[in-house]
Amino acid sequence: MKDAVRDVGELCRLLDLPQRFADQAAEAAHDFPLFVPRPFLARMRLGDANDPLLRQVLPLDAETILAEGFTLDPVADAAASLQPGVLHKYHGRALIVTTGACAVHCRYCFRRHFPYHETPRSVNQWQRAIERIAADESIHEVILSGGDPLTLVDDLLARLADRLAEIPQLRRLRVHTRLPIVIPQRVTGELLDWLTDTRLTPIVVVHVNHAAEIDTAVVESLSRVVSAGIPVLNQAVLLRGVNDDAETLTELCERLIDLRVIPYYLHQLDRVAGAAHFEVSIARGQEIIRQLQARLPGYAVPRFVQEVPGAPHKVSLI
Numbered sequence: 001m002k003d004a005v006r007d008v009g010e011l012c013r014l015l016d017l018p019q020r021f022a023d024q025a026a027e028a029a030h031d032f033p034l035f036v037p038r039p040f041l042a043r044m045r046l047g048d049a050n051d052p053l054l055r056q057v058l059p060l061d062a063e064t065i066l067a068e069g070f071t072l073d074p075v076a077d078a079a080a081s082l083q084p085g086v087l088h089k090y091h092g093r094a095l096i097v098t099t100g101a102c103a104v105h106c107r108y109c110f111r112r113h114f115p116y117h118e119t120p121r122s123v124n125q126w127q128r129a130i131e132r133i134a135a136d137e138s139i140h141e142v143i144l145s146g147g148d149p150l151t152l153v154d155d156l157l158a159r160l161a162d163r164l165a166e167i168p169q170l171r172r173l174r175v176h177t178r179l180p181i182v183i184p185q186r187v188t189g190e191l192l193d194w195l196t197d198t199r200l201t202p203i204v205v206v207h208v209n210h211a212a213e214i215d216t217a218v219v220e221s222l223s224r225v226v227s228a229g230i231p232v233l234n235q236a237v238l239l240r241g242v243n244d245d246a247e248t249l250t251e252l253c254e255r256l257i258d259l260r261v262i263p264y265y266l267h268q269l270d271r272v273a274g275a276a277h278f279e280v281s282i283a284r285g286q287e288i289i290r291q292l293q294a295r296l297p298g299y300a301v302p303r304f305v306q307e308v309p310g311a312p313h314k315v316s317l318i
């Protein structure tokens with residue numbers, strides 16, 4: 001992560017892109033800076049401003065245009081906050097915002113305006129969050145989210161998992177992470193050790209939007225997780241100019257299934273301020289899913305869903 005590219009001018013030089021892309025990015029990158037790890041950058045095509053991986057991370061002046069209906073908190077995280085760092089939206093599950101750090105900055109991120117500075121930053125600071133979860137006997141699953149929880153060191157995460165495992169009613173521990181994709185070397189033996197040592201059933205949910213994100217190192221990282229006996233699911237976001245056609249999503253789903261990863265969700269874009277240029281209409285998404293249904297076995301077709309504030313579960317769009 002220390003080696004990640006944080007300067008748009010440098011990104012443009014490395015990818016043989018005209019300087020004008022760097023010039024227009026300044027305002028968009030001010031509040032939500034560029035952050036691209038080099039293993040992810042290495043999968044982008046040189047000289048192609050429309051590269052689907054580049055589009056996910058390149059700040060554009062389009063982000064600064066106010067769009068009606070696009071807000072700072074599109075999924076009502078604030079309303080679901082039990083206390084700083086703990087969200088409770090759906091029955092039986094609680095989510096811990098373990099960190100605000102990510103190994104990549106996705107321009108469409110629904111938490112790009114999240115008040116991460118208010119959340120706990122150490123196991124001791126998480127104690128109140130853990131006590132809050134322990135006090136609710138209906139919670140059976142904890143989701144480690146963020147930011148990306150795997151930006152934290154394994155020793156810290158192992159201690160957090162130990163504390164959570166002491167809560168008798170908890171059964172599952174889910175980890176939402178993009179790190180096995182953007183820096184696949186993050187899948188270490190230590191990571192697999194704490195994930196498999198806990199009495200809780202571990203589930204890893206990764207985030208891949210396009211088959212070009214999956215290179216040899218990612219194949220290896222995902223294979224290590226799956227081979228450790230941990231279920232791996234993928235969630236993708238339907239993004240204009242990245243994956244908004246049936247061919248691209250068919251290829252992604254096939255690649256995931258080859259790697260024993262379930263293409264679980266295709267999310268309709270959360271309407272976060274700054275991301276309007278990524279939006280694809282729901283009708284177009286439904287049309288794409290119908291094409292996937294005609295091409296793929298049912299288990300390889302992701303559920304097309306939308307997070308609706310206040311709804312008791314993700315809302316199916318088809």
Ligand code: SF4
Binds near residue numbers: 148
């Ligand atoms: S990795 Fe996830 S949390 Fe982090 S910026 Fe991307 S979408 Fe947002």
